[in-house]
Amino acid sequence: MNLKELKNWNIEAEKEIAKKWENSNIFNFNPKTRKKVYSIDTPPPYVNAPVHIGQAITYCYMDFFARYKRMRGYEVLFPLGLDRNGLPIEIAAEKKYNISAFKMSRAEFLDYCKKLLNETSYETKDTFSRLGISFSSYKEGGSLGSVYLTDSEEYRTLTQKTFIELYKKGLVYEDMRITNWDPKLQTTIADSEIEYKNLSSTFNYVKWKVKETNQEIIIATTRPELICTCGRVIFNPKDKRYKSLNGKTAISPLFNKEVPIKAHPLASLEKGTGLAMMCSMGDLSDIQFFRDEKIKPLIAIDICGEMNKNAGFLAGLKVREARKKIIEELKDKGLLEKQENITHRTPISERSGAEIEFIEMPEFYLKQLHFKDLIKKLSKKIKFYPQTARKILDDWIDSISIDWPISRRRFYSTEIPLWYAYDKDKKNKFIAVPPSGHYYKPWNEKVPLNSEVFKDHKKVGQIKDPEFKNLQWTGELRVFDTWMDSSISELFIIKYLEKEDFFKKSYPVSLRPQGKEIIRTWLYYTLLRGFLETGKMPFKEVWINQHILDGKNRKMSKSLGNVIDPQYLLSNYGAEAIRFWSAIEGDLSKQDLSCSEERIKAEQKTLNKILNISKFVMLFEKPKKIDFKITPLDKLFIDYIEELTNFSQREYEKYNFYGPAIKLRNFLWDLFASHYIEIVKNRAYNQEENFSEEECKSAKYTLHFLLERLLILLYPIIPQITSFILLEKGIKVLDSKWPVSKNVKSNSTLLSEIISFNSKIWKEKKEKGLSLKSQISDIEIPKKLKDFEKDLKIAHSLV
């Protein structure tokens, strides 16, 4: 393939280049480098679904950054991670093989998950390769910059390693607490995994009694089945109606339990009757209330979502059935005054869609409350692009009110590496903590003999000690929240605890690029974990991207059927069109991008324009030496692109590729092609020898100079076409440095003067029905343009 034969920039040409890059090692990371390291902690996409157009575009942006930084002289660490952990895989396996994790052995279920993962195609990698993403490598392996899998032994070992150390430092503890329980997946989930939906429900006005006065009070509730767990009846301190009730005792209907009545600002004057029953598991605010008021919660729902013995006559029923039953019962006994239909914001598990229940379970917690102020303070050192994204993080940190529950009762995730045993009379519980450095599966492995034994967070000996050796050790069954793995991605890619020298040199990582919707999870948790490991913040800069929307500005979703497949765009319009479009359409860190096929298609034209200009310029030989004077016209355009170089550099440094892309595009179409080339054509050909040899050389030199510079400035955005053309010109842009530009200011008045002069002539010729070549008389060249008189006269055949 060469430039002359290429009529249009096309997909076949791209494929050839992309394939070459994928299989080469030109972007490999050199650990022995003397250059400064620039590292990108990329967000690993899930492998069980094809790459979404949003991911595809954000990776294009990361590639802009990586290629630019290479030109700026950095050794760039730009690894591809593939996420294979956690619930999405389990859910996909259950669906695909029509199985349930709870109806087979654990080993069997994990085999199904692995089977699914093995069958997962490598479409992900292929999409990235076709887009021309310059990952350090496309091969899996252990070296710096290789493709990594989040379920690999190495990765899981690091997760366990960090956990073991945190455990020994006393930063992890197990506690019996009310947690967010997903009854469908049968696991605890974190606050950040809850979403809210407005569901319709019924507000039931229930009759209670006051013990002291025997008067009747009405309390409205959406969860009558929880009356048995009510720990407090509250009313607003400003509510005059109930002032007399303060300190008295309410008697619950059907259960006849005594519940204190107190004023509390959480109660609203307008809602229901103004009296509220606080139950130990109604919703998150109830949990908060019980924590704050130090009331011992009473649990009435078990882990399967069934009522337990605390619920008296409701025991054994599912929550919904219990609700129905108690309403009937209340009606029968005349204890239900009325019912109202309302919509209720209901907490839903993000993963399964099940309604969250609040259940007391023993779970592991990682301490975070102690550190949140410090993390907030330290995070000020991180530069945010855009700056406004920092607020999302700050708001989230402010709202954290409990430690991070890190254990999950699921399967395809990193195992919690602990074993337990009791002494003979079952009085003492011992915990075995293995030495860090291996990947442990406690559910399937015997306790390692070199483990340390802890009791109440204190080390009491070793497994080999005679008192512990013969105890019955059982392995932990729970796994980690997958954010425990994800939150050390930056540590993993720079070989934390593995290549200490390199790690020290490379921490903090240069850039974390990610979506704004996972600021409170991935970003926050990474800051926490990085801080706990190193005492420092893990990133220098964070780049937050917005969303890719469909052409009608709607969020893409499967249910709307408006999802755009990057493979479809690739095979129809090609990578370079997509990349250029995504740069010129807007700044993804500042606004959502609306994905329009029409406009992507339109950028194919720009690519062809570049191709054709290059073909034209390369008709002329580039002067080897500058042994001629550059004409004023040529200087004018050279100054312009020098200024553009400065501008692009300044903006690229701020991760703004939009501003430069637009300006470079305009230069290409509206200055270079339409005006410079049109004027200078004659001088470059110089067939009639109207110009001196020196003037002709100046034109040829300038044509090449402008083209080369334009291509180099565009290279980070559209690397395939630019590197291809530059190579034909003998320039290896992949190894090239960013151009050092002269700090000049171009004369924009003069430039626009030229543009309007040209337009004037073209218009006049058209009006007179003349062809553009034909001569025209009585045109006066403006004084300002006197320097360019000869060029203009000959270009327009002025006589």
Add this chain to the structure above:
RNA sequence: GGUCCCGUAGUCUAGUGGUUUACGACGUCUCGUUUACACCGAGAAGAUCGCAGGUUCGAUUCCUGCCGGGACCACCA
């Protein structure tokens, strides 16, 4: 409910720390082969710059309110 962002031609966007014809792209229409390019060139139509009010000599730009869209957070017993 709190905090914040946005509203410019059919579509997408720039912009103005105040005032002449409001930048550009896609699309539409007209005309045209011009020694790189018809995936081209020249040109045209298309916007009361969300609505209302205020400040001002003057507002798309500043202020207030409203309407519409979006994001995040909190909360609804």
